[in-house]
Amino acid sequence: MFIDLNDFNSNEKLQFDICIIGAGAAGITLAKTLNDGNLQIALLESGGLNAEGDTQALYEGIYTGPEYMPLKAVRLRAFGGTTGYWGGQSIPLDEFDFTYRDWIPNSGWPISYSELMKYIPEASNICGVPLGGYQWSSIHDNNKPEFPFNPHNFNDLIMRFSSPPRHFGEYYRDEVGQSKNITCFLHANVTGIITNETASHISHVNVSTLDGKKTDIYAKKFVLACGGIENSRLLLLSNQVNPAGIGNEYDQVGRYFMEHPNFDSGLIKISDGVKVTSLTNPRLRQGAHRVRLDFRISEKEQKQLSILNHSAFFAPKDIPQIHMHSDIGFMDKVWNKLESLYEKAFESDSENINNTEFTLRIRLEQAPNKNSRITLNRDKDALGLQKAQLDLRFTDLEGKTIEAVQEKLARELGNTGIGRMRIDFDPTDSNWKNQCGWQVHHSGGTRMHKSPKHGVVDPNSKVFGTDNLWVAGSSIFPTSGHANPTMNFVALCLRLAEHLKTVKIV
């Protein structure tokens, strides 16, 4: 059921089995998965059922780093979270994303790839992504063109799309609203996580509306699921016992923040008479669903070149990068426009078959960087809480990766006879970072690790030093690969839900 805290009056103690803070893709997945009839679940949403300007303003923060969008514009603070702006693109993380790559400091996960893949089929279902493989060979279409590159150099990747993109707020509204065991509190802003005197056990959270109506929510277990920046921010803000915040004994909360930069560069010209429709027209419809063929340098060659993971595709020169605006109404228009552009891209691929000029769009993994971090600023929001400050940083590996991909592609285009490439990229000119587009994928900040000296949550996503606080969402990712995070963290939410059902809290 939904309860709008603005209209809620009760003197009863609000006690639940599980309290999930945040009703985006992670929070909704957890709530619906834990909803087996035996548990009373509180799902706390800062916003309403739709985006509202004053709530969205709570995302305002201070940003330092390469040119980026306003922080209040990059997440959606309403039921369903940022899936309201989701394009639906999905692919699982790569197996080698989970391993330690010795040329990428702090890379690797403390859980195995198979731990993720076990939950991908159900995560696909929840996200509305059609099941199927993620290689070109998994597409069964007699008219499918060949992938033309040498597999030793480049691997094909299939991006599958939830189509239309599944906006969790709309799609799961009835399921949550009609549930007797899930109570979704709207306009319920968590203003404090209250612990015992050793900060090892969470007793309750303070909740407030923007109008100042306050209540407390008690639960046996708590899950933070409010996004890549807010998860860290709430842990840092909860400093009543430990000045550094919860789970921050080793100064790890907020660190290793990562995004997925897009970089468009270079000019690809296809030779006269050469048809490579798998590259020049990479979008296919599979019944009602859409797929796109991308490629990346093979795992072996990535190791040889000591570069980051990435994906790439030939982009028509006039497809814009995403640059969101801070105004919600405008954002909706922008997003609607982008969605129609995506649709148009699929519809018009056949019309573009004779295009011979493209740019190369590379979607980059960012290297985990301890100094790329979220901290608290002195400025306060409308609830009196310190705003987040994001210092987003690159390492040298990102530029090295762009350079390597372009050079390898230029050679591959030549040795396959497909065409030639002009490379304009200069990694020594740091201004390239200001020309990036962004996938608006926030990862890290509360990274998963075996040790509290190097991470914030353990391999079960439990915050170090606590016995009943977990974190869900891509903020737990130690490395983010090139893959879109939503389906991946939904899979990890399924894993977490399974774990939470087994944990006994005394």
Next chain:
Amino acid sequence: MITEICVANESRRRFLKSLAALAAICLSPKIVYGMKTSANGWQTILRNLAEIESIRNIGNKYLVSTNGIHSFNTLLISLKNTNLSSLDENSDAHEISATINKVIREDFINNNVVILDNWWLSETEVKLCALAALAA
């Protein structure tokens, strides 16, 4: 052999023109610098002779970028050391085209790449263009 071709001036000139024209068909300087041709056969080669300026343009850029160290003969000698040496004036258009393409692909595989105006081109293709420029 290319060195033997050099001996006979007339056949050399005819061969080089043909080679350069085939380069226009086979090579990507034409896609990079705007020529619009694609076909096989000698009729096309003759037609392409009219568009040789684009090829020469590339060739001249390469000659400038190498500070004038290349002469007609040094280019021929360096090309002789590639699989192009299997070509002679008796080679037909198909054979010439296939051989040039093969050598160019090998250049990219072996990293024999020349960067002109930020374009990544095969060393052989730009040398052929330079040859065409010098043969003008």
